[in-house]
Amino acid sequence: MTQSVVVQVGQCGNQVGCRFWDLALREHAHVNKKGIYDEALSSFFQNVDPRRSDGAGGGAPGSRISALRARAVLVDMEEGVLSEVLQGPLRQLFSSTQLISDVSGSGNNWAVGHHSYGGVYGEQIVEQVRRAAEHCDCLQCFFIIHSMGGGTGSGLGTRVLKLLEDEFPDVCRLVTAVYPSAEDDVITSPYNSVLAMRELTEHADCVLPVENQSLVDIVSKIQHMAHSGKPGSVIKKDCTIISGQGGVSRTEKPFDAMNNIVANLLLNITSSARFEGSLNVDLNEIAMNLVPFPRLHYLVSSLTPLYTLADVNIPTRRLDQMFTDAFSKDHQLMRADPKHSLYLACALMLRGNVQLSDLRRNIERLRPALSFVQWNNEGWKTGLCSVPPVGHSHSLLALANNTCVKSSFTELRERFVKIYRKKAHLHHYLGVDGMEVGGFNEALSSLSTLIDEYSQLDSTRTAPTQDPPRLNIAT
Amino acid sequence: MSVVTVQLGQCGNQVGPELLSTLCDDSGGAGRGPYSELSRERFFWEDSRGMLVARSVLVDMEPKVISQAVAKASKSGKWRYWEKAHFCQKQGSGNNWANGYCVHGPRHEEAVEDLVRREVERCDRLSGIFAVMSVAGGTGSGVGTFITQCLRDVYPNSFIVNHLTWPYGTGEVIVQNYNSVLTLSRLYQLSDALVVHENDTVHKICSRLMNIKHISVDDINKVIAHQLGSMLQPAYTADSPTHYSRNPIGELLSSLVCHPEYKLLSLCNIPQMSQTSLAYSTYTWPGLLKHLRQMLIANARMEEGIDWKVSVLPSGGERAQTRRMGFNRSLSNLLILRGKDVSSADAGAFKDPALYVSWVPPDDTFSSWTSPVPFNGYEKSATLVSNSQFLLKPLDNIVRKAWNMFVSRAYVHQYTKFGISEEDFLDSFSMLEQIISSYTHL
Ligand SMILES: Nc1nc2c(ncn2[C@@H]2O[C@H](COP(=O)(O)OP(=O)(O)OP(=O)(O)O)[C@@H](O)[C@H]2O)c(=O)[nH]1
Ligand SMILES: Nc1nc2c(ncn2[C@@H]2O[C@H](COP(=O)(O)OP(=O)(O)O)[C@@H](O)[C@H]2O)c(=O)[nH]1
Numbered sequence: 001m002t003q004s005v006v007v008q009v010g011q012c013g014n015q016v017g018c019r020f021w022d023l024a025l026r027e028h029a030h031v032n033k034k035g036i037y038d039e040a041l042s043s044f045f046q047n048v049d050p051r052r053s054d055g056a057g058g059g060a061p062g063s064r065i066s067a068l069r070a071r072a073v074l075v076d077m078e079e080g081v082l083s084e085v086l087q088g089p090l091r092q093l094f095s096s097t098q099l100i101s102d103v104s105g106s107g108n109n110w111a112v113g114h115h116s117y118g119g120v121y122g123e124q125i126v127e128q129v130r131r132a133a134e135h136c137d138c139l140q141c142f143f144i145i146h147s148m149g150g151g152t153g154s155g156l157g158t159r160v161l162k163l164l165e166d167e168f169p170d171v172c173r174l175v176t177a178v179y180p181s182a183e184d185d186v187i188t189s190p191y192n193s194v195l196a197m198r199e200l201t202e203h204a205d206c207v208l209p210v211e212n213q214s215l216v217d218i219v220s221k222i223q224h225m226a227h228s229g230k231p232g233s234v235i236k237k238d239c240t241i242i243s244g245q246g247g248v249s250r251t252e253k254p255f256d257a258m259n260n261i262v263a264n265l266l267l268n269i270t271s272s273a274r275f276e277g278s279l280n281v282d283l284n285e286i287a288m289n290l291v292p293f294p295r296l297h298y299l300v301s302s303l304t305p306l307y308t309l310a311d312v313n314i315p316t317r318r319l320d321q322m323f324t325d326a327f328s329k330d331h332q333l334m335r336a337d338p339k340h341s342l343y344l345a346c347a348l349m350l351r352g353n354v355q356l357s358d359l360r361r362n363i364e365r366l367r368p369a370l371s372f373v374q375w376n377n378e379g380w381k382t383g384l385c386s387v388p389p390v391g392h393s394h395s396l397l398a399l400a401n402n403t404c405v406k407s408s409f410t411e412l413r414e415r416f417v418k419i420y421r422k423k424a425h426l427h428h429y430l431g432v433d434g435m436e437v438g439g440f441n442e443a444l445s446s447l448s449t450l451i452d453e454y455s456q457l458d459s460t461r462t463a464p465t466q467d468p469p470r471l472n473i474a475t
Numbered sequence: 476m477s478v479v480t481v482q483l484g485q486c487g488n489q490v491g492p493e494l495l496s497t498l499c500d501d502s503g504g505a506g507r508g509p510y511s512e513l514s515r516e517r518f519f520w521e522d523s524r525g526m527l528v529a530r531s532v533l534v535d536m537e538p539k540v541i542s543q544a545v546a547k548a549s550k551s552g553k554w555r556y557w558e559k560a561h562f563c564q565k566q567g568s569g570n571n572w573a574n575g576y577c578v579h580g581p582r583h584e585e586a587v588e589d590l591v592r593r594e595v596e597r598c599d600r601l602s603g604i605f606a607v608m609s610v611a612g613g614t615g616s617g618v619g620t621f622i623t624q625c626l627r628d629v630y631p632n633s634f635i636v637n638h639l640t641w642p643y644g645t646g647e648v649i650v651q652n653y654n655s656v657l658t659l660s661r662l663y664q665l666s667d668a669l670v671v672h673e674n675d676t677v678h679k680i681c682s683r684l685m686n687i688k689h690i691s692v693d694d695i696n697k698v699i700a701h702q703l704g705s706m707l708q709p710a711y712t713a714d715s716p717t718h719y720s721r722n723p724i725g726e727l728l729s730s731l732v733c734h735p736e737y738k739l740l741s742l743c744n745i746p747q748m749s750q751t752s753l754a755y756s757t758y759t760w761p762g763l764l765k766h767l768r769q770m771l772i773a774n775a776r777m778e779e780g781i782d783w784k785v786s787v788l789p790s791g792g793e794r795a796q797t798r799r800m801g802f803n804r805s806l807s808n809l810l811i812l813r814g815k816d817v818s819s820a821d822a823g824a825f826k827d828p829a830l831y832v833s834w835v836p837p838d839d840t841f842s843s844w845t846s847p848v849p850f851n852g853y854e855k856s857a858t859l860v861s862n863s864q865f866l867l868k869p870l871d872n873i874v875r876k877a878w879n880m881f882v883s884r885a886y887v888h889q890y891t892k893f894g895i896s897e898e899d900f901l902d903s904f905s906m907l908e909q910i911i912s913s914y915t916h917l
C-alpha cells in the first residue's frame with residue numbers, strides 16, 4: 001500500500017483540508033470498526049505514540065490504533081485558521097511542527113506569498129514534507145490544496161509545488177485548486193489566479209479545478225431541496241455530501257458545506273487506492289490515463305449522488321440515473337459544458353454496489369451523446385472500488401479531460417486583462433522583491449497558450465474524422 | 476507432469492485463483508480415479524496435512540489483489556497458495572507498460588525467478604509454464620512481458636504459454652491499446668502460444684448464455700476458468716487413446732502451433748448456460764458438434780446468434796469473397812470433448828480440408844481429445860481451441876486504435892519517460908502489422 005502527503009496552504013487550503021481529514025476519519029471509522037491500524041488507514045494517517053514527539057512508536061499496520069496523525073503539512077501566513085485547528089476537535093491529528101505559520105498574511109498578493117514568504121519559509125516547508133515522507137514506506141502522491149484567488153495559497157502554494165517537483169521528482173503532484181467566483185471579494189484575485197495558473201500548468205501532474213460558484217450552486221440547491229421536502233426528492237438531514245455529521249467536528253462554519261463537497265471529491269479519488277475492489281485505480285493511474293499531453297492536465301470533476309440519497313437496494317434505473325447525472329452540469333465542480341466540447345479522456349470511478357455490467361451498459365448508453373477526440377474514441381478509464389462512501393450504497397466520480405475548461409480560463413483571462421490594462425494594484429506586486437512586470441506577461445501568455453492548445457483540439461470536433469493511413473509493411 | 480502457473484497483475488491474480496478453483500473442484504468428484512490424480516498432480520502439490528497447494532507464483536506490484544487471492548483460496552478449504560509463493564510491492568505500475576517492463580521488471584527479476592524456480596523444482600517433471608495476465612494494465616502486461624522474457628532465458632527448452640485477457644473494445648484503460656501492442660509484439664517472439672480471452676466476448680456469454688443480470692468481474696472470470704479448465708484437464712489424445720496424456724501443454728502446442736508465425740489461440744465451447752437451465756437440458760453429441768462447427772466457420776464465439784448462412788469456401792478461392800462471406804479460415808483446431816458417451820461422438824466434420832489453409836499437411840490441421848469424465852458439472856461439453864482468424868478483427872482494432880493515438884503522439888511522453896522510444900513503438904507496430912497480414916492471408 002502506498003501513502004500520500006497532503007500539503008494545505010492558505011485559508012482556503014486549510015479549511016478544505018480540515019474537512020477532508022474530518023470526513024476521512026469518519027469514513028475509516030465506518031469501515032474499520034475494530035480499532036486496528038490497517039493498510040487503508042495508513043495511506044493518509046500515521047499511527048503514533050502520542051507521548052513521543054518524533055511521530056513514531058504507534059505500531060505498524062496490523063497493530064492497534066494508538067493515536068492517529070495526519071500525513072499533512074499545514075501552511076498559512078496568517079495565524080487565524082491554524083490556531084483554530086490547534087484548538088479545534090482535529091488538533092490531535094497534527095503535531096505543532098506540522099504547522100507552519102506567520103502573522104501578517106499575504107494581503108491577497110500572489111507576489112508576497114510566492115516570493116517573500118516563499119523565500120523565507122520554502123525550505124522549512126520542504127523540510128516538514130521531507131519528515132512526513134520519511135514516515136512513508138512508499139510515498140506515491142502529494143495532494144496540494146489551495147485557492148487561486150488569495151495570496152498565500154496561490155502564491156506560496158505554487159512555490160511549494162515547484163520545490164516539491166525539484167525535491168521529489170517521482171512523486172505525483174495532484175493539486176486541488178479553488179477558483180474564485182466572478183463576484184469574489186478579493187479584487188486582485190484575477191492577478192493571483194493567472195500568476196498561479198502558470199505554475200500549475202508547468203509544475204503539476206494533475207489539477208482538479210474547483211469553482212466556488214459551482215459549490216455555492218450545489219449547496220443552495222441541496223438546501224432548497226431539503227427544505228421544500230418534496231416527496232421523491234427527500235434529502236436526509238445528514239446528507240453526507242454537505243454535512244459533516246458523524247465526523248469529529250460539531251460546529252459548522254460558513255464554508256463548511258462547500259468544503260465538504262471538495263473533501264468528498266478527495267475521498268472518492270483516493271478510495272480505490274485505499275480500499276480493495278475488482279478494478280483498482282491507483283493514484284499514479286490518474287495522470288497516466290487522463291493526461292495525453294503534459295500541460296493539458298486540468299480535469300473537470302463531477303460527483304454523484306449529490307442531491308438524492310439512494311436506498312440500499314437501487315433498481316437499475318436509479319443506478320443509470322447516477323451515470324446520467326455525472327454528465328449533467330449541476331453535478332460538476334466547475335461551470336463548464338463538457339457535453340458541447342471535446343473529451344480527450346474520461347475516468348469513471350465507482351464505489352460500492354456496482355457491477356461491471358452496469359458500467360459497460362452505461363458507457364454504451366452515454367457514449368453517443370459525447371464527442372471524443374479522434375485518436376481517443378474509446379477514451380474511458382474505469383474503476384470499481386467495493387467500499388461505498390458513508391451513508392450511500394454506491395457513488396460515482398467522473399473526471400474529464402475536456403476542452404470545455406477553456407471557457408472558464410478565457411473568462412479568467414478577461415478579468416485579468418480588464419484590471420491589468422488599467423495597471424490597477426500593480427505597484428503592490430512590483431514592490432515585492434523578485435516580482436517583475438515580465439512575470440505578469442509571461443503568466444498571461446502561458447494562459448493564452450494553454451487556451452489555444454485546448455481550442456485547437458476543440459476545433460477538430462466538427463472536422464470529418466478519418467483514420468490516418470496505417471503503417472505500411474513489406475509483405 | 477506438472478504445470479507451473481504464474482499470475483501477474485490484478486487480472487492474472489483474479490483469473491488465476493478462479494482457474495485453480497475450477498480445476499480443484501472438477502478433480503474432486505468421487506470415483507474419478509486417475510483423472511483426479513493426474514489433474515491434481517498437474518496443478519497442485521500436497522502439504523504434510525494433505526492439503527492441496529497450488530503450483531503457482533503470484534506477482535503484482537501492489538499488495539491488495541494478492542492478499543485477496545490468497546485469502547479466497549484459503550477460505551475454500553480445498554486448496555491454498557503456498558505462503559511463500561507471492562511477490563508484491565507497494566505501488567502498481569500505473570497502467571504504464573514502460574514502467575512495468577523497464578523499471579519494475581528488471582528490479583524484481585531475481586526475486587520472481589527464484590519463486591518460479593522453487594515451484595519448478597518441486598515438480599517431478601515440468602510440462603510447461605502458464606503465465607496469466609491482462610494486456611491492458613501496466614503490471615500484467617509490462618512486468619509480465621519482462622518476466623516471460625527472463626523465463627524464456629532460464630528455461631530455453633520448456634514450454635511457455637501466456638494466457639492474455641484483452642480489454643473491452645469500448646475502453647477501460649485509456650492507454651490499453653498501447654500496452655496491448657507493446658505486450659503482444661514482444662510476447663509473440665517469446666512465448667510458444669498466446670491463449671486469448673476478450674472481455675467483450677466473455678461478457679456477452681455471461682449476459683446472453685448465462686443470463687446473468689448484474690455481471691461481476693467474478694462472473695467473467697468463471698467463464699474464462701471454465702474454458703481454460705476444459706483445455707487443461709486430463710484427456711485422451713490420438714497418441715494415447717486409452718490412458719490420459721501426461722503433457723497437456725506439449726500436446727496443446729503440437730496440435731495447434733505448427734508454424735511460429737501463427738500462435739494466437741482462442742477458445743469457444745458449448746454448451747454454456749446457467750446452473751438452473753443446465754438441469755433441464757439434454758444434448759446429443761451430433762447436435763453439439765454441428766453448432767460448434769458452425770461457430771467455427773461463421774466466426775461466432777458463442778452459440779447464440781450464429782450465422783447459419785456462412786458456408787465453407789475452398790482454400791485458395793477469391794479472398795475478397797471469403798471475407799465478404801464472413802468465413803473464418805483455420806490453420807489448426809483442437810476439439811476437446813468431455814462427458815457421457817464421448818466415444819460415440821463423430822468429429823469428422825472438423826476434418827474437412829476446406830476449413831483449413833492448403834499449405835498445412837492435413838494431419839497437422841486437426842486433433843481431438845476426449846475424456847469420459849463430465850467436466851465442471853456439464854454432462855457433455857465440447858471445447859474448441861482454434862488457431863484461426865477468430866482474433867483477426869479484435870487484433871486489427873487494437874492496432875488501428877493504438878496507431879491513431881500514436882500518430883498524434885498522445886501519451887507517448889509517459890512511455891519515453893521510462894525508456895521506451897518512438898522507434899520501439901514503431902517496431903511493435905510493424906511486427907503486429909505483419910501478424911495481421913499473415914492471418915489475413917490464411
Ligand atoms: N477478465 C478479467 N479481466 C480483468 C480482471 N482484472 C482486470 N482485468 C482487466 O485487466 C485490464 C487492466 O489490467 P490489470 O490486470 O488491472 O492491471 P495490472 O496488470 O495490475 O497493472 P497495473 O495495475 O497497471 O500495475 C483491464 O482490461 C481489465 O478489464 C479480471 O479479474 N478478469
Ligand atoms: N471553497 C472555499 N473557498 C474559500 C475558502 N476560504 C477562502 N476561499 C476562497 O479563497 C480565495 C481567497 O483565498 P484565501 O484562501 O482566503 O487566501 P490565502 O489564505 O491568502 O491563500 C477566495 O476566492 C475565497 O472565496 C474556503 O474555505 N472554501
Ligand SMILES: [Mg+2]
Pocket residue numbers: 280484485537567568612614
Ligand atoms: Mg494493478
